[in-house]
Amino acid sequence: MSPCRVCSHPIREFFDFERQPLSSAFPRPGELDQEYFFRLAVGMCESCTLVQLIDAVPPERAHHQGYPYHSAASSVMCKHFEQTARRFLETELTGADPFVVEIGANDGVMLRTCGDAGVRHLAVEPSGAAGVRAHRAFFDVDSATRIRDTDGTADVVYAANTICGVTDLRPVFEGLGLLLAPDGVFVFEDPYLGEIIDRTSFDQIYDEHVFFFTVRAVGALATRYGFELVDIERLPVHGGQIRYTIARPGRRAPSPAVADALRTEQARGLAELATLERFAARVQRIRDDLVALLHELRAGGARIVGYGATAKSSTMANYCGIGPDLIPFVCDTTPAKQGRLTPGSHIPVRPVEAFADPYPDFALLFAWNHAEEIMAKERAFREAGGQWILYVPQVHIV
Numbered sequence: 221m222s223p224c225r226v227c228s229h230p231i232r233e234f235f236d237f238e239r240q241p242l243s244s245a246f247p248r249p250g251e252l253d254q255e256y257f258f259r260l261a262v263g264m265c266e267s268c269t270l271v272q273l274i275d276a277v278p279p280e281r282a283h284h285q286g287y288p289y290h291s292a293a294s295s296v297m298c299k300h301f302e303q304t305a306r307r308f309l310e311t312e313l314t315g316a317d318p319f320v321v322e323i324g325a326n327d328g329v330m331l332r333t334c335g336d337a338g339v340r341h342l343a344v345e346p347s348g349a350a351g352v353r354a355h356r357a358f359f360d361v362d363s364a365t366r367i368r369d370t371d372g373t374a375d376v377v378y379a380a381n382t383i384c385g386v387t388d389l390r391p392v393f394e395g396l397g398l399l400l401a402p403d404g405v406f407v408f409e410d411p412y413l414g415e416i417i418d419r420t421s422f423d424q425i426y427d428e429h430v431f432f433f434t435v436r437a438v439g440a441l442a443t444r445y446g447f448e449l450v451d452i453e454r455l456p457v458h459g460g461q462i463r464y465t466i467a468r469p470g471r472r473a474p475s476p477a478v479a480d481a482l483r484t485e486q487a488r489g490l491a492e493l494a495t496l497e498r499f500a501a502r503v504q505r506i507r508d509d510l511v512a513l514l515h516e517l518r519a520g521g522a523r524i525v526g527y528g529a530t531a532k533s534s535t536m537a538n539y540c541g542i543g544p545d546l547i548p549f550v551c552d553t554t555p556a557k558q559g560r561l562t563p564g565s566h567i568p569v570r571p572v573e574a575f576a577d578p579y580p581d582f583a584l585l586f587a588w589n590h591a592e593e594i595m596a597k598e599r600a601f602r603e604a605g606g607q608w609i610l611y612v613p614q615v616h617i618v
């Protein structure tokens with residue numbers, strides 16, 4: 221069994237989703253023989269308690285071209301990144317000539333807001349970022365050195381939904397060691413294991429999410445790489461995340477929020493395998509309930525379509541065995557996904573206009589992390605008698 225990616229101790233497996241495709245590799249109808257599958261299984265490190273995938277997708281197989289993340293597709297996420305920028309502008313970026321770097325650019329919303337305020341900024345993103353200055357590379361020692369030589373040290377390095385997918389974190393922290401100003405901060409946000417367990421949102425587990433962080437595990441990670449975890453903040457986006465603030469050791473007094481979160485995690489047994497095994501039992505229950513519900517509705521003649529061809533829905537559909545026989549299509553706003561099939565489960569993806577043409581009886585909300593926004597936008601569906609099927613935190617109809 222593979223060792224922990226951070227501390228090299230053994231990983232104890234607690235769930236195996238078996239054969240799964242790459243969550244953002246949407247094949248065209250004629251390309252089904254080219255799909256790549258790997259064993260999606262998760263475990264917890266015996267020593268540093270970091271929860272992580274057991275097998276990673278080899279880098280040459282990982283899906284790099286294709287479907288860049290579009291935060292602009294969600295007005296909630298745009299607002300979130302604008303607010304994040306404003307907060308940095310009021311707190312960390314108030315010096316004489318501040319400099320902010322983002323690893324992975326999330327459509328550039330955060331950096332553009334900083335740029336509009338006259339702050340020097342740079343995205344470190346292999347595929348570039350629209351409307352913002354970008355260094356086209358992965359963030360590591362080499363790119364950090366180049367950036368420091370050109371732009372000087374950074375007051376803030378930020379990453380959203382990125383760090384949890386970086387299999388080798390050592391070069392990232394070595395790069396930070398070079399690029400961060402003495403009092404600079406590294407701020408990153410990712411799905412929180414505590415929320416995944418609370419909501420049984422097992423669909424957060426897929427190829428691009430390698431790590432499922434806790435405050436305890438991130439604290440240990442920071443220390444191991446020569447930094448200190450000084451603040452955490454719960455975020456409501458994407459089904460519940462934590463934003464971690466990391467500084468050079470001894471430069472900032474850790475906020476009470478860190479100690480509070482550590483106590484809460486300890487009390488709820490977040491670092492205990494038994495907690496994760498109970499989660500695993502609930503995952504199976506959700507699958508059984510959802511599959512039974514879909515079959516029952518279909519047997520009664522109901523028409524059900526999917527809403528949101530998210531990366532998350534790849535694990536959901538493949539683990540539950542949901543294919544075009546149960547869900548004839550899934551609608552999604554992303555042009556690059558339309559006309560293709562969902563990875564592994566081969567459900568056709570159609571533009572959202574197909575949703576109302578005519579409305580189905582039920583819509584399976586794969587993009588449940590955008591539930592509020594989507595349900596508000598699609599109010600007419602409910603008014604026409606349609607109902608939403610959700611599976612987080614348990615299978616229910618609204």
Ligand code: TMP
Pocket residue numbers: 293294295527528529530531551552553554572587589590593594597
């Ligand atoms: P995400 O969970 O990674 O943000 O992906 C959301 C997916 O859902 C993405 O493929 C776009 C799609 N989507 C819609 O189709 N309609 C919407 O209103 C929103 C917010 C997202």
Ligand code: ZN
Pocket residue numbers: 224225226227228229265266267268269270
């Ligand atoms: Zn470990």
